[in-house]
């Protein structure tokens with residue numbers, strides 16, 4: 368089984384912290400971009416070697432900007448070019464301010480059956496310095512409205528580690544999400560990425576980021592609250608009620624194949640990884656003139672081994688040692704280090720798998736990097 372990711376590189380406005388690929392001035396080439404995405408799907412229909420498609424994911428940017436005709440034309444091409452399984456998970460990332468009764472009906476009719484809604488915070492001043500396009504009231508209303516229109520598979524994004532966010536406020540944000548009664552939550556720590564508006568505000572001292580201690584205290588509080596409310600942390604940043612795990616993202620973490628279309632989208636088919644140019648005009652021109660628009664990296668044994676470790680250790684599925692050993696032999700150093708992590712209470716082992724404990728998940732990237740091979 369494989370998945371298809373479609374990157375819609377348009378946003379109404381620029382969130383201060385965001386380093387994803389998008390443009391806010393897209394009206395003049397909007398239809399050329401949609402045509403190019405449709406054409407890329409056609410051009411790359413053999414990339415996944417005819418494997419059935421189990422998930423389709425509209426990400427961005429802001430896919431909820433798409434109108435009915437645009438959304439339908441992209442999906443029609445996916446169904447035309449690939450064998451999509453019955454009941455495939457079709458996710459659309461939606462910003463709260465785009466969620467209206469009319470749009471929900473369009474998305475439902477088009478086949479979207481999962482919504483990923485970027486709430487981020489329930490504090491007015493946070494949404495303002497983040498330059499989000501929605502209000503706190505939108506956050507509450509949009510989830511209710513989505514449910515009224517028949518969407519039950521809903522995930523919301525929340526951010527912690529925000530400047531001046533007190534523990535009390537953070538607990539309230541978690542409670543607000545619990546009260547919205549959604550089956551899936553993704554929570555991300557605010558990171559100051561280079562070349563973002565946030566990084567310049569931090570550089571000028573206008574915003575002071577949360578300390579590492581505050582970040583990890585908030586993360587631990589999140590784990591505690593979500594566990595009490597019946598959520599399972601199936602990946603470091605992702606929590607779901609049983610049966611509501613994101614199939615699309617789980618595919619990434621399990622090393623399944625995927626095709627990414629649109630500017631900046633990444634693809635993987637077991638043999639190579641590729642990423643499309645992160646420039647809207649160059650992407651459109653390349654598609655129109657049949658020029659190269661992606662960089663291809665042929666994966667080495669070490670790449671595949673390290674990637675399996677990095678992604679697997681972030682999930683409750685852990686890392687299968689037999690599968691890992693099929694890529695490269697498990698060394699003595701690996702065994703010594705995993706024994707050390709086990710002794711520290713960071714790792715657990717079953718017959719054929721290694722997993723991180725709650726404490727270990729706080730250090731997942733460090734632990735994985737210690738086990739990497741060259």
Ligand code: SF4
Nearest residue numbers: 378381382385427428
């Ligand atoms: S809406 Fe999403 S993709 Fe667009 S700028 Fe904001 S965070 Fe980035």
